[in-house]
Amino acid sequence: MPSSELSTKEPTPQHPQGGSARFRISTDLRYRISGPSAFIFNISVAGGAHQHLIEESITASSGGGIRECPSGEREKRHHRLSAEAGDLQVSYSATVQLSHEHCADTDLPEIPPADLPPDAIAYLYPSRYCESDKLARMAMKEFGNLQPGFSRVTGICNWIYENVEYLRGSTNPLTSAFDTATERAGVCRDFAHLGIAFCRALAIPARFVSGYAYGLEPCDFHAYFEAFLGGNWYIFDATRLAPATGFIRVGTGRDAADTSFATIYGPVEFQWMAIKVEHLDGPEPVHTTDAITMG
Amino acid sequence: MPSSELSTKEPTPQHPQGGSARFRISTDLRYRISGPSAFIFNISVAGGAHQHLIEESITASSGGGIRECPSGEREKRHHRLSAEAGDLQVSYSATVQLSHEHCADTDLPEIPPADLPPDAIAYLYPSRYCESDKLARMAMKEFGNLQPGFSRVTGICNWIYENVEYLRGSTNPLTSAFDTATERAGVCRDFAHLGIAFCRALAIPARFVSGYAYGLEPCDFHAYFEAFLGGNWYIFDATRLAPATGFIRVGTGRDAADTSFATIYGPVEFQWMAIKVEHLDGPEPVHTTDAITMG
Amino acid sequence: MPSSELSTKEPTPQHPQGGSARFRISTDLRYRISGPSAFIFNISVAGGAHQHLIEESITASSGGGIRECPSGEREKRHHRLSAEAGDLQVSYSATVQLSHEHCADTDLPEIPPADLPPDAIAYLYPSRYCESDKLARMAMKEFGNLQPGFSRVTGICNWIYENVEYLRGSTNPLTSAFDTATERAGVCRDFAHLGIAFCRALAIPARFVSGYAYGLEPCDFHAYFEAFLGGNWYIFDATRLAPATGFIRVGTGRDAADTSFATIYGPVEFQWMAIKVEHLDGPEPVHTTDAITMG
Amino acid sequence: MPSSELSTKEPTPQHPQGGSARFRISTDLRYRISGPSAFIFNISVAGGAHQHLIEESITASSGGGIRECPSGEREKRHHRLSAEAGDLQVSYSATVQLSHEHCADTDLPEIPPADLPPDAIAYLYPSRYCESDKLARMAMKEFGNLQPGFSRVTGICNWIYENVEYLRGSTNPLTSAFDTATERAGVCRDFAHLGIAFCRALAIPARFVSGYAYGLEPCDFHAYFEAFLGGNWYIFDATRLAPATGFIRVGTGRDAADTSFATIYGPVEFQWMAIKVEHLDGPEPVHTTDAITMG
DSSP: OOOEEEEEEOOOOSSOOTTOEEEEEEEEEEEEEOSOEEEEEOOSOOOOTTEEEEEEEEEESSSSOOEEEOOSSTTOOEEEEEEOSEEEEEEEEEEEEEOOEEESOOOOOOOOGGGOOHHHHGGGSOBTTBOTTTTHHHHHHHHTTSOSSHHHHHHHHHHHHHHSEEOTTSOOTTOOHHHHHHHOEEOHHHHHHHHHHHHHHTTOOEEEEEEEETTOSSOOOEEEEEEEETTEEEEEOTTOOSOGGGEEEEEEESSGGGOOSEEEESSEEEEEEEEEEEEEESSOOOOOSSEEEOO | OOOEEEEEEOOOOSSOOTTOEEEEEEEEEEEEEOSOEEEEEOOSOOOOTTEEEEEEEEEESSSSOOEEEOOSSTTOOEEEEEEOSEEEEEEEEEEEEEOOEEESOOOOOOOOGGGOOHHHHGGGSOBTTBOTTTTHHHHHHHHTTSOSSHHHHHHHHHHHHHHSEEOTTSOOTTOOHHHHHHHOEEOHHHHHHHHHHHHHHTTOOEEEEEEEETTOSSOOOEEEEEEEETTEEEEEOTTOOSOGGGEEEEEEESSGGGOOSEEEESSEEEEEEEEEEEEEESSOOOOOSSEEEOO | OOOEEEEEEOOOOSSOOTTOEEEEEEEEEEEEEOSOEEEEEOOSOOOOTTEEEEEEEEEESSSSOOEEEOOSSTTOOEEEEEEOSEEEEEEEEEEEEEOOEEESOOOOOOOOGGGOOHHHHGGGSOBTTBOTTTTHHHHHHHHTTSOSSHHHHHHHHHHHHHHSEEOTTSOOTTOOHHHHHHHOEEOHHHHHHHHHHHHHHTTOOEEEEEEEETTOSSOOOEEEEEEEETTEEEEEOTTOOSOGGGEEEEEEESSGGGOOSEEEESSEEEEEEEEEEEEEESSOOOOOSSEEEOO | OOOEEEEEEOOOOSSOOTTOEEEEEEEEEEEEEOSOEEEEEOOSOOOOTTEEEEEEEEEESSSSOOEEEOOSSTTOOEEEEEEOSEEEEEEEEEEEEEOOEEESOOOOOOOOGGGOOHHHHGGGSOBTTBOTTTTHHHHHHHHTTSOSSHHHHHHHHHHHHHHSEEOTTSOOTTOOHHHHHHHOEEOHHHHHHHHHHHHHHTTOOEEEEEEEETTOSSOOOEEEEEEEETTEEEEEOTTOOSOGGGEEEEEEESSGGGOOSEEEESSEEEEEEEEEEEEEESSOOOOOSSEEEOO
16 A cells, blocks of 8 residues: 655744644545545645644555645645545644734724735635625624724624524535525534625625634534734634634635635545644633734 | 406495595506517405405406406416517506404414414415525524514514615515525515515414505505414515505415516516505505504 | 324225226334424325325324314325424325326327416416526526427426436435526435426426325335326426336425425424335336326 | 826837737726725736737826725736715726737647646636536536537537527626526626636636627627636637637636626715727737637
């Protein structure tokens, strides 16, 4: 059984910041393949000022070798693999040091569209799962009178938390924010999509983040969103299922369409997966009402 | 130009009830036809215990004669017409005596599904424009804790009035309650569909009524809904555009699909229409918070 | 454990028609109830000229007694039950004699809308799961040039059979014909909904039938549709999963919303069900290209 | 009335390539503004190897000055403007030299997903108006058996041309490829969205282009799409309304959400617009069956 492995080792920073903590991630994906197939994985930890990848390893139990290739977009990494019929196991593990930046001043303002940096403008527009155009009146009715800025986005998350039921199996990969706004049930990606759609409908740039989360029960991939406030991207998670300071970023995009953890071409059947996130050292992540950024 | 006319004359009741009033309706519909076409009209005043048709006339300026045929359903009348290329004018006029029944006791209860009369059960199920199945959670979140019965349905209407903008041209014949729940704009039929869908989602039978309305500005066909409470059908109108005591029933059904004022087969272009509703005598309709029934 | 039972026994016709055959149906439904609940079942065999109910029995293992009540609509029967927390088993069995009428002349014509009997008109309009209004252009493009009548409806069924994949689990109770027209996968109810929507879009009345089917593998409730041609309702089934001459009618309506086998109010969890259809005597149902009616 | 103007003048190439032609574009947009508003325009001609901007000018009749700012994405330009209540006229004109590259060999192959360049991968995923995920089965049924490559994408365009009616006013800004696949009517952006969605569903990267088109009657903004074949982006236009060799690129993105010609925040009413595209010199654009690229 051929095996391909890529390992990266970087020196651990000697003096991690006061607030930084280290985590260990292990991911195991199993597939059954019945003919020539191609995979694009987006499961490896992204880089960033506040997220430091100390060590990682990715292996595939079969196929022509798993290799990283540029993703065409910043803050997202792709591994590709071609494989023949048979069983496939893809294993990823990493050690990451996180130092999310807290901002106790939660008066962060909204930036008028005319003053947004060019990079943020793409996150104002509707996308596959975040039809902000169709949610414009609803967003104005529900959130139009709230204090603009951090507290308005917090208000959006509170509304979602209170009005949408977290219910495994209630949605599928076709479900979008427009559906969830009315059907009122979903999982983490649906919560994130709805938060993003409401923000964009109010002219607040918002983007989707897929990642790992310490403290999620049961452990799984997680999804949350970021809103652009006061010149930076801040993390929001309407599910309240895990502390934002334990989020580890994998993919960033307009919505889940941009950050699928595996895009597969060919006759492939997903078998199962296992994910583990351990806290190695540093402060234990806890829920906070501070604004949190990894921007 | 051939013309066909049907007139009905019934003796005016000698002693109309204290609360009854008489109205005169005139409707004029113009079409341009470019080939053999068939029309099914549902524009004539329905019968009923509290709505008495005194006199009516329907004429078509061309075609093989407009004739009434049974509708296959109670409380709805159909006129059919076949016509060739050319201009068509269909004119309908009627004198109607209304004696809506007021119920000052607005503690009308909801009837448990297990005790509903068979006729009401069909109005519990979702229909083309009232996807109560998709709105179940939203209805529970918004209205689940309200006092059941008349006050809950009133609460639904208030919510619609406050959260949905009455905006001509904002919707089209494809728009359904699921859309309006999120898009938050519409016209009278959209308001009615949303009210119906919320009621059904809460196991309250609800049905759509198309008709004429005294006091509507500008004058047009109107649509409202009825909810089944305490053993009878009660009128609700979330648009608040005209007093319910001046409503004149034309069609009753699950939603607008059942009560289209004209179903047309063939190359026909709608030109324009004019509707007039005059108050002849008896008390002037005014808004009331009483429960109103025509059942 | 209280048990309620309703039995009906009618004399078996002495001289069944040449083409008639007898079938035995057994249905077993299991629920877990956690609080006061109400059920409306639509699982019992309907009456009709060509479907003769010889004997039936329905029992509920708990609750205040299962009782038949009129359905408010012809050709559909309702049994209601109120139950408290606990396990519930509902068992239905019946012996039925079928004598579907064959029509070897498959030149059955479409009836122009202007000449339809009143009862058929309701089946021209769009409904919850059959949005014929949104499928009008597609239907004209795909089927507008086919020979009108039986062969056009057959063409519609062939198209569905060839273009839609029968795939368990690919759809859910929210899925409608509009979805299936594009998503191209579904189960029997989706196949029926799409056939109905295409027919109505072409001004052919079409209605949904839920029932039992001899020869279905695995045995389950089945759904098919009927189109109104030449003055009668004819059976069509785009799934081709079982012979139409072995279909046993339970519910007839505009779509699945009208014929849900169980409508449940309260905290009830479906456990499992088992259905069996046996051929007792008479000719074994086989596939035929004849037009088949039970109207 | 304040006026702001930006002009760019570049030396005309002395020896334009044999196939190059020059065009003059004039665009006039009128708005009525009733309060402080912000505009992001995407109406100016993009750069590119085969599209040379010779001269351009943009003026705004009022507001604080229209200014170009980076778009955050390649091949798209943004002008921003803040304005107060009053009338606003934005005028853009440009002279452009086009030298689309023809490729007479139309055996251009599809590139397997595993071998795509990173930049192309984002164009494999579904987007707001191109729900390729929901169209996967339909695309396989209709186009799965066609010869892969240029001829398959041509087959997609032919199907759209034959099955979708070009009908002004039949769609609105909410309409997506999923709707058009079934509703079968639309305008240029709907044709492009459907082409893109089908391509992506078949693992062919496809992107949306907004622009100007010589020969379009009446003159208007145009939209078409590009598919990634044989290592380059090739132009396709299922509307067949104007020759691809006269297309002038403005915006490139995943779909119309990325390339809105004007994004407006504030109480602004669109009045009217006028667009003119003149052929100055060089070969007159004509329809061709060659593959055309501007990549």
